[in-house]
Amino acid sequence: MIVVERVEELRARCDEARGAGKSVGLVPTMGFFHAGHRSLMGAARQATDFLVVTLFVNPTQFGPNEDLAAYPRDLEGDAAAAEAERVDVLFVPSVDEMYPHGAPRTVVHVAGLTEGLCGAARPVHFDGVTTVVTKLFSIVGPSTAFFGRKDFQQLAVIRRMTADLDLPVDVRGCPLVREPDGVAMSSRNAYLDDDERIAARVLSRALREAGDRVLAGERRSDVIEAGVRDLVAAQPLVALEYVEVRDARTLEPRDALDGEVVLAVAAQVGRARLIDNVVLRVDGSHVEVDLGVPAGERGTRSVP
Amino acid sequence: MIVVERVEELRARCDEARGAGKSVGLVPTMGFFHAGHRSLMGAARQATDFLVVTLFVNPTQFGPNEDLAAYPRDLEGDAAAAEAERVDVLFVPSVDEMYPHGAPRTVVHVAGLTEGLCGAARPVHFDGVTTVVTKLFSIVGPSTAFFGRKDFQQLAVIRRMTADLDLPVDVRGCPLVREPDGVAMSSRNAYLDDDERIAARVLSRALREAGDRVLAGERRSDVIEAGVRDLVAAQPLVALEYVEVRDARTLEPRDALDGEVVLAVAAQVGRARLIDNVVLRVDGSHVEVDLGVPAGERGTRSVP
Secondary structure, three states: OEEEOOHHHHHHHHHHHHHOOOOEEEEEEOOOOOHHHHHHHHHHHHHOOEEEEEEOOOHHHOOOOOOOOOOOOOHHHHHHHHHHOOOOEEEOOOHHHHOOOOOOOEEEEEOOOOOOOHHHHOOOHHHHHHHHHHHHHHHHOOOEEEEEOOOHHHHHHHHHHHHHOOOOOEEEEEOOEEOOOOOEOOHHHHHOOHHHHHHOHHHHHHHHHHHHHHHOOOOEHHHHHHHHHHHHHOOOOEEEEEEEEEEOOOOOEOOEOOEEEEEEEEEEEOOEEEEEEEEEEEEOOEEEEEOOEEOOOOOOOOOO | OEEEOOHHHHHHHHHHHHHOOOOEEEEEEOOOOOHHHHHHHHHHHHHOOEEEEEEOOOHHHOOOOOOOOOOOOOHHHHHHHHHHOOOOEEEOOOHHHHOOOOOOOEEEEEOOOOOOOHHHHOOOHHHHHHHHHHHHHHHHOOOEEEEEOOOHHHHHHHHHHHHHOOOOOEEEEEOOEEOOOOOEOOHHHHHOOHHHHHHOHHHHHHHHHHHHHHHOOOOEHHHHHHHHHHHHHOOOOEEEEEEEEEEOOOOOEOOEOOEEEEEEEEEEEOOEEEEEEEEEEEEOOEEEEEOOEEOOOOOOOOOO
């Protein structure tokens, strides 16, 4: 594995790989790798010939009162993890390298899908994400890019952007990965103290119970959402920001569960803003509940 | 030359050309070709191996009260002109082909450069331009794309967008082309009746006289702008929208002429909104006045 810091070197290496007939895979990340990131790298390693992982804590996707300065970093550990996943190039640009003219004048904005859910509390977030992902797609030229389903709204937004801009990239969603106690893997779990870490379990437990209710026949979104709200309210360390049933593709609100929907939550737990979701595929009385996958043996990192 | 109507066919043909080691050139247009368009095709034909000209009257770059429905069209004449310029592919997509999901959710926006000049009167225009150009860059994958300097602000905006999004395209500006009487070539000249067509000469004449004043030593932007304003005011068929001295690269206002600046005008003449400009390169007492080039013998089309 080589570590690359410059845009033009990354572009040249990817051009060279494509020129040699290799398919290029891209896993964009903000680093501090956990088993979720590593599962993306594993999927990308299997599916593509030349694997680029980017590690960039992108300032434009953080709001003015968010955790940009505190965001956890561990370049040495990340490089070791990427090497273990047989990554070809780890790209670690500086902010100046990605934005040589200062704050970018050009923004890629996806209307509609970005306005609710996390977009309500984080109004600039998705513009930052879609703009930097457009840049990374352009520099790397991947045939396939891999994103985790924990950031479900991000995945839907990027799919829409890729389709709307005719970007020649297959955007692949990969399973949400959970800790043994059910908590969704997140770099931000590092912010939690012991009590908060235990309290955070209520989110995945509430989603699991919601899935059970749907399996038992409940189809009303407001009833499902109220169930989550009640469970989380009983946990004083967890301040629910939203719980919503949405269409899994368009992210439009859904009054009733039918077809593929996502039940998504966000909550503040101590210093950490956490998100989680369950995807529900409802076809008459047949229901699939997709809560993601447990972390495999390899690649887990214990959270402080 | 082949005429292509589908995005995926265009992409496949460009992929094939690149795969065969050819450089791909792109000339994006809205059709109704005049000598200006043909000079872009000529420059592209010389500089690249596989030449794609796109002809798409893009609805998203027209405001609600603009001339989308009236915009002149002549596919047969355009195909003959493109063939004569040895274009490889003429791409003529339908609106549905370019926007299969209806009005696009995703917009590429360039802040700053799009707010003044034509952006003041046409608030959605440049978002439409930058978004469709991003799509065309993505579909065609050109090494070089060619734009006329008549649309000077558009060229500056696209250059900035291309740099900000790391798009691997060399954006080349080509000379503004003028009719024998000095009027800038424009598809919208077709809207003018005989009296308006004669009246329209005042714009290029005012720019030429402004250039003469700069050659004679004048460096104050307000004096130069006032000179243009006075000349145009004497022509009742021409309603000046703006006249401004701007930095040629950033498009920021400039109080004095120094370095490379553009003196740009827009005016309504009958049903036609016309734009024109002169680029001035000022280095102490040395001045270059770039008013563009006269139409060559070949490829001119008489304007009704």
